[in-house]
Each structure stands twice: as C-alpha cells, then as structure tokens.
Amino acid sequence: MVAAGPVIPNFGKGSTCVTGNHVFCWGWVQQHWHDTLEPKLVEHVELSLVAVAIGFVLAFALAIFAHRVRGVSQPLGVVAALVYTIPSIAIFQILIPFFGISDTTIAIPLTGYSLVILYPNILTGLQSAPPDVLEAARGMGLEPRDVFRRIELPLAVPAIIAGLRIAVVSTISIATIAAFIGGRGLGGPIFDALQLPTPFKTEIYSAGFLVVAFALVCDLTLVAVRRVLVPWTRA
Amino acid sequence: MIADVANAHTFVEAFRFIADNPGFLLRKALEQLELAGAALGVATVIVLPVGVLLGHFHRFSTLAIGGSIIGRALPSIVLIGVFLTVLGIGFVNNMVALAVLASGPILVNSYDGVAGVAPEVVEAARGTGMAQRQVLARVELPLATPLIFTGLRIAAVTVVATAPIAAIAGGGGLGDIIVNQASYRLSGVIGASFCVMALSAGVWLALAALQRGVTPRGLRVNTVNEAGT
Numbered sequence: 001m002v003a004a005g006p007v008i009p010n011f012g013k014g015s016t017c018v019t020g021n022h023v024f025c026w027g028w029v030q031q032h033w034h035d036t037l038e039p040k041l042v043e044h045v046e047l048s049l050v051a052v053a054i055g056f057v058l059a060f061a062l063a064i065f066a067h068r069v070r071g072v073s074q075p076l077g078v079v080a081a082l083v084y085t086i087p088s089i090a091i092f093q094i095l096i097p098f099f100g101i102s103d104t105t106i107a108i109p110l111t112g113y114s115l116v117i118l119y120p121n122i123l124t125g126l127q128s129a130p131p132d133v134l135e136a137a138r139g140m141g142l143e144p145r146d147v148f149r150r151i152e153l154p155l156a157v158p159a160i161i162a163g164l165r166i167a168v169v170s171t172i173s174i175a176t177i178a179a180f181i182g183g184r185g186l187g188g189p190i191f192d193a194l195q196l197p198t199p200f201k202t203e204i205y206s207a208g209f210l211v212v213a214f215a216l217v218c219d220l221t222l223v224a225v226r227r228v229l230v231p232w233t234r235a
Numbered sequence: 236m237i238a239d240v241a242n243a244h245t246f247v248e249a250f251r252f253i254a255d256n257p258g259f260l261l262r263k264a265l266e267q268l269e270l271a272g273a274a275l276g277v278a279t280v281i282v283l284p285v286g287v288l289l290g291h292f293h294r295f296s297t298l299a300i301g302g303s304i305i306g307r308a309l310p311s312i313v314l315i316g317v318f319l320t321v322l323g324i325g326f327v328n329n330m331v332a333l334a335v336l337a338s339g340p341i342l343v344n345s346y347d348g349v350a351g352v353a354p355e356v357v358e359a360a361r362g363t364g365m366a367q368r369q370v371l372a373r374v375e376l377p378l379a380t381p382l383i384f385t386g387l388r389i390a391a392v393t394v395v396a397t398a399p400i401a402a403i404a405g406g407g408g409l410g411d412i413i414v415n416q417a418s419y420r421l422s423g424v425i426g427a428s429f430c431v432m433a434l435s436a437g438v439w440l441a442l443a444a445l446q447r448g449v450t451p452r453g454l455r456v457n458t459v460n461e462a463g464t
Contacts, residue, residue, distance in 0.1 A: 085435035090428035176310035208313035215308035
C-alpha cells in the first residue's frame with residue numbers, strides 16, 4: 001500500500017487537512033480528543049501532580065529536620081544545582097532496567113527534581129521569621145510547638161508557594177520528556193508525531209498547547225491559594 | 236524500546252565507554268557546546284538589553300515576570316517540536332528552541348538586577364549630574380552584574396543539560412548517544428550522560444569564575460571586610 005501523503009497515526013478517515021499536514025486541523029482534535037488527547041492529559045496530570053506531592057512531603061520533612069538541626073542547609077543547595085545538570089532523558093532510561101517501563105521509573109526522577117526545588121524554598125521560608133518576632137512570641141509564653149505552628153509556618157507560606165510554583169511548572173514540563181520511554185503523558189503524542197517522516201503539526205500543537213495550558217492553570221491556582229492563605233503579601 | 240539488563244557492572248562499562256571513545260565523545264561534546272553556545276548567545280543578545288532597559292525604566296514588570304513563568308512552562312520537547320514544523324530539521328530549529336528556553340532566566344534576572352538597585356543610589360547618581368545613560372552604564376549595570384550573571388548561569392546550565400533532547404530533531408551532540416540506546420547500549424547512554432553532567436557542571440564553574448572576574452570589587456561577598464576602614 002502506498003500512501004499519498006505522510007503517514008499519520010490515528011488519522012482515522014483522514015481529511016485533506018490531515019493527509020496534507022496543514023497548519024492546524026481542528027477536525028482531528030475533535031475526532032481524537034477522547035482516544036488520544038484526553039487520556040494523555042489525564043496521565044500527565046497524574047504523573048506530575050503525584051510526583052510533586054511526594055516531593056513536597058519529603059522536602060517538608062527534610063526542611064523541618066534541617067531547620068531544627070542547623071548547618072545541613074548549605075551543602076544541599078549545591079546538590080540541587082547538580083541534580084539539574086543530569087539530563088532527564090538519560091535518567092529515565094537509566095532507571096528502566098531497575099523498574100521496567102513503569103510509572104515508578106517516571107515518578108522517581110520527577111519526584112527528585114521537584115524535591116530539590118522545594119527543599120531550599122521551604123527551608124528559607126521556615127528561617128525567614130525575624131529574630132525579634134520569635135523573641136516576642138517566646139516572651140508571650142508560646143511553647144516551641146506553637147512558635148512553629150503559629151509564627152514560623154504562616155511566615156513561610158509565601159516562600160513555600162513560590163517554591164511550589166517553580167516545582168509544579170518544571171515537573172509538568174519534564175514529565176513531557178518522560179514519554180520518551182513508554183509514551184505516557186502528553187509527551188506521547190508529541191514523540192509519535194515527531195517520529196513520522198513529516199512531523200504531524202496538529203498533534204504537536206494540540207498536545208503542546210495542553211501541556212502549557214495545564215502548567216499555567218496550576219500556576220494561577222497556586223497564586224490564588226496564596227491570596228487566600230496570606231492575603232497581606234503581593235505578587 | 237529494548238533495555239539492557241543493568242547492574243553495578245553497567246556503570247563500570249559506562250566509564251569504559253568513555254575511556255574507549257574519548258575522541259568521539261569530545262567531538263560530540265563540542266557539537267553540543269556549539270549548539271548551546273549559539274542558543275545562549277542569541278538569547279543574550281536579544282533578551283538581555285530588553286531586560287536591562289525595562290529594569291532601568293521600571294516598566295512592564297508583569298511582562299518580565301510573566302515571560303519567565305511562560306518560559307518555564309514551555310517544555311523543551313514542545314518547543315523543539317513546534318520549531319521543527321516551522322524551521323525544518325537541524326541546527327537552526329534546535330538553536331531557536333533552546334534560545335527561547337534560555338530567555339526566561341536571562342530576562343528575569345536582568346530586569347530584577349537593574350530594577351532592584353536601591354533608589355537612593357540612583358538618586359545620588361542623578362544628583363551628581365549623571366545623564367540617564369551614565370546612570371545606567373556606571374551605576375545600575377555594575378550593581379546588577381551579580382544577578383545578571385546568575386541568570387546567565389542558570390540559562391547556560393539549562394541549555395547544556397537540555398541540548399541532548401535536541402538530538403531527536405537532528406541537533407547532534409552527546410544527545411545522539413543518549414537517545415540511541417539501540418546502538419550504544421545502556422552503558423553508552425550512561426557514559427554520555429556523565430559527559431553531559433560534567434559539561435554543564437564545567438560551564439557552571441567557568442561562568443562562576445567569569446562572574447567573580449567581572450563583579451566590581453566592592454560587591455564581592457568574600458572580600459567584604461567588616462573591620463576595614
């Protein structure tokens with residue numbers, strides 16, 4: 001069988017727009033929303049948000065530990081810079097032999113990348129309470145536990161949310177690369193489209209748009225959360 | 236994708252891969268540096284003056300911040316894919332995609348650096364009769380150097396560490412090995428990844444040294460002498 005135009009995956013009936021690989025085929029998006037774009041978007045949301053959630057819990061625990069035991073904070077900042085020099089596309093491949101082509105293989109690097117962003121931000125936040133404020137709190141008779149809960153934690157919220165914004169957006173972005181192994185998430189359709197002799201534009205644009213839109217929605221949500229939790233701070 | 240069975244030995248083999256192919260890896264590394272350098276250069280030339288000028292006039296801060304958020308939200312593979320459909324496969328497509336990636340940190344840091352100069356310092360400079368241009372060139376820019384360089388370092392490391400993905404779209408460099416496990420085996424992929432890490436860490440250190448060199452003496456943190464004068 002000789003195809004007239006480029007061979008497009010999921011091209012269904014193949015309108016002239018699709019077979020001719022025109023700039024954008026709205027019809028293809030409508031036709032493949034339910035079998036390609038929507039399930040991939042759901043996968044992407046799960047992969048990235050679960051990774052950030054685990055990263056956040058770990059980073060929070062580590063930061064509280066470092067906050068209590070001073071002196072461990074500095075070296076870990078350098079670790080963060082070093083971790084980001086590891087190419088994500090390589091890390092995913094290195095983990096395949098250990099965990100197979102699975103969500104674990106994808107989750108470990110994503111969690112790691114978000115952890116190294118979140119940890120320094122949370123720690124900076126916890127340490128941002130001015131000494132005189134802490135002094136005053138103790139003078140008022142607050143227990144150390146209450147100092148943490150009622151003074152240090154609320155004052156750390158802006159820094160924590162700033163860290164979350166970076167971590168969420170970066171993780172969503174890196175999760176796209178995870179599709180290089182196993183095609184999970186919105187990177188899947190993009191890699192599929194790129195592997196064709198003529199890259200299928202509509203698939204790249206629509207999946208790419210969804211990744212960016214998802215990241216921006218998360219970012220705006222976090223800004224809104226900050227407005228609610230700490231209304232006295234500004235952008 | 237076929238994956239090799241990995242064990243501790245794979246990592247030994249990765250180092251053997253590096254030891255066996257120094258010339259090949261060096262050529263690929265230079266290819267990657269060329270791509271990354273071109274992208275960083277283009278981004279710096281276009282974006283740095285914009286950030287500096289916006290910072291000088293304290294204008295469009297939302298644009299600078301928004302630009303950085305959108306820049307970070309754009310995944311490298313999406314940028315590479317989109318520019319591939321517009322510019323075709325090869326060097327230019329990847330360079331433009333990586334340059335867009337580098338623009339975010341450069342823009343934000345040059346804006347913050349210049350806009351963040353203490354107003355009383357700028358006031359004092361104006362008071363001594365400095366013209367607009369002199370205030371920028373002799374007061375604001377030197378004081379903004381540390382932040383501007385931090386932006387360049389972040390951008391440089393991002394670009395060098397992301398460049399392997401460009402190999403998918405004909406970008407060449409060490410990525411040719413990293414995305415081609417079928418030919419180079421897992422040990423090759425790991426070996427080339429070590430090279431990329433060394434490359435980005437090297438770029439980081441080189442820029443840190445350069446930063447020390449161009450930072451005005453008074454701003455160098457570890458030369459601050461509290462007992463002085």
